[in-house]
Amino acid sequence: MDFDDLIARLDLSTRIRLLTGADMWSLPPLPEIGLDRIVMSDGPIGVRGEQWSAADPSIALPSPTALAATWDVELVRRAGALLAQEARRKGVHVLLAPTINLHRSPLGGRHFECFSEDPYLTGELGAAYVEGVQDGGVATTPKHFVANDFETERFTADVRVSERALRELYLRPFERVVEAGAWGVMTAYNAVNGTTMTEHSDLVNGVLKGEWGFDGFVVSDWTAVRTTEAAALGGTDVAMPGPSGPWGERLEAAVREGRVPEAAVDDRVRRILRLASRVGALRGERDPAGREGRREVVDGVALAREVAARASTLLTNDGVLPFRQVRTVALIGAAAAGARIMGGGSAQVFPDRIVSPLQGLAERAEVRYALGTDPRIRLAPLPGPVTATFLDAQGATLAEQPLATGEARWIGQLPPGVDGDRLATVRMRTTYTPEVSGEHQLSVAGVGGFTIAVNGEAVFDDRVGPDGGDPAAALLSPPERRVSVPMAAGEPYEVVVTHAAGRFGGVAAVSFTAGHADPCPGEDELLAEAVRAAAECDVAVVVAATTPEVESEGFDRADLRLPGRQDELIRAVAAANPRTVVAVNAGSPVEMPWVDEVAAVLVTWFPGQEAGAALADVLFGDAEPGGRLPTTWPGRLEDAPVTGVTPVDGVLRYEEGTSIGYRAWERSGRAPAFWFGHGLGYTTWSYDSIAAEGTSVTVAVANTGGRPGREVVQIYVSGGAGRALAGWDVVAAAPGETVLTTVFLDERAFQVWDEGGWRTVPGEYTVEAGRHAGDPRLSAIVKM
Structure with missing residues (x-):
């Protein structure tokens, strides 16, 4: 189909309307052109x-x-x-x-x-x-x-x-x-x-x-x-x-007055039509049903578990892993029972199941769980079932929506029957029956006006303002307010949270969480309980995690420390049980001042919905911890050669030029805690030979251990263009098996950007094969 013919059938106003969203998540349909x-x-x-x-x-x-x-x-x-x-x-x-x-x-x-x-x-x-x-x-x-x-x-x-x-x-x-x-x-x-x-x-x-x-x-x-x-x-x-924004009628006027060429509008429309034809949204060009095709169905749960295990990155191991003849496990940490499976912000999704480490390990051994310390700043969502009621300014009900927990979020698309222009208030209602007596914590996390009522009596009534100037952060990682409420075990309590709805980007938006926490003993008692559990079990596993206040869209990190008293907890547990494994549940580097005091450190990243199942697979040796660091981990923040993320007078200067990551560490002369590319497995490898010809490198590696394994053979090139990763291959081998891999090097490893173009720097280059950026095992010379 000729896109120009379709464009010619649209007047200027319609073409421009296509360039702004129809709502939060979509572009408008144009039935007249299919x-x-x-x-x-x-x-x-x-x-x-x-x-x-x-x-x-x-x-x-x-x-x-x-x-x-x-x-x-x-x-x-x-x-x-x-x-x-x-x-x-x-x-x-x-x-x-x-x-x-x-x-x-x-x-x-x-x-x-x-x-x-x-x-x-x-x-x-x-x-x-x-x-x-x-x-x-x-x-x-x-x-x-x-x-x-x-x-x-x-x-x-x-x-x-x-x-x-x-x-x-x-x-x-x-x-x-x-x-x-x-x-x-x-x-x-x-x-x-x-x-x-x-x-x-x-x-x-x-x-x-x-x-x-x-x-x-x-x-x-x-x-x-x-x-x-x-x-x-x-x-x-x-x-x-959309539909509001700076284009629309203002852009149409700019085109009619000659300030913006009409051809610029047509080029945009052409690109949108090309997109529509590619994704099956342009009838007559491609059948939308054809998007399904005969594609093989992917088992999402199985793939999530496989990726989580393959990504697990073993930083240190004194031989405690994989577990052998382990009957009892002391499992410790807030993230062990409530896994942090993803980072905060627009990356958030809502899986229909989450396997926590506690659930995953409980299927493999006798588990004794202890909280140890709780670094979480916000309370967990109030348990459901919860009913959200949408009201207009007169208090009339527009719609009701069931929720699994006290987390309420609708941005752009509201539930059926809810007119965003009429929406004034959202009321969340649930009946909560506590299992323990004492002072319970209730909270709201959000921006705007809130009330919390328990059994009809208001216990909180205030307006919560944003902490900073980033509207996305205010929406996705909002401030929290708490109130203490005495509750008796076994007694039902009606909890009602009322919130005034707001807008984001010109569209209706509802985003808040009603939280709850049981009465809790002091941190010292929690830590002591964890130490007792560790001392009484065959092994101890501490799940150490960042929180949404540390890693999220909308703000940068102030430091690399684990939040709360987790460092203290790890040291205390390791002192009580020398067979202590730390699973680091974080999306990016953290400082680990205790790294030499524990038996093993395993980075699980943000492991997705199958977190606990994958962790059990790796700890018990059903799966290889195949991960290699995709970024360098400093021992201390102050050692890192590039740290600045805060603009000065609105300007952030990338003064380090091309020296970031492992390249900056090499130039600094300092060694990080763990280099880019580092990661151990459950077997050992020898690097036996290397041959380089032109831009191809052949490396022989052998599995010298006692079980099958996977190795990431990394190739770095040093020369006139600096030193950088130029290729790699993931190989697998049985015990005693040697494998040959040929890696074709990226040509940019021999080039620099110079005077407006790419230039190959002539001369000799050292080609290195190794296990990470700081561990070259073999080398060869090539000339360019």
């Missing part, structure tokens, strides 16, 4: 769909740092196929993922949603993700284009970065996913070298669409388009959300 509504949804670990609610559950895969820890492009591609399957099930055409910004500083609060500090690893994994999703007929929008590697002042900060660093690091993953055929790209909130990204014609029109030949559509981050002419000339194709 265009269906195009629906978008957040990712990257699942497909939430239009309902930000547990009423529409989703498979929850492990976090992108966990995916990256597998270093397995085929596994990532399979994850993409599952996400496409989920998107089709939910009527979603466009997945707002993957996030391919870099781990420039370990303080980045949203790094769990990105892959790696290394642009090559990020690009290859991002390309596999894109291919996996789009092979399923669903578009991707790699984000956030570009240099959005921090959260502090992310809406307004101006990143000052050299052309070479921009090209060699931050643009490189985007270039790779465009090569892979991405159908969309999302522009970032921040500015780069003085121009905000939604208006950055040099990078969007010049590099992305021009130099790289990108033929997909460019969508703004939500509310990022703030101008009419500048954004219309800057290359962003779609402004989300």
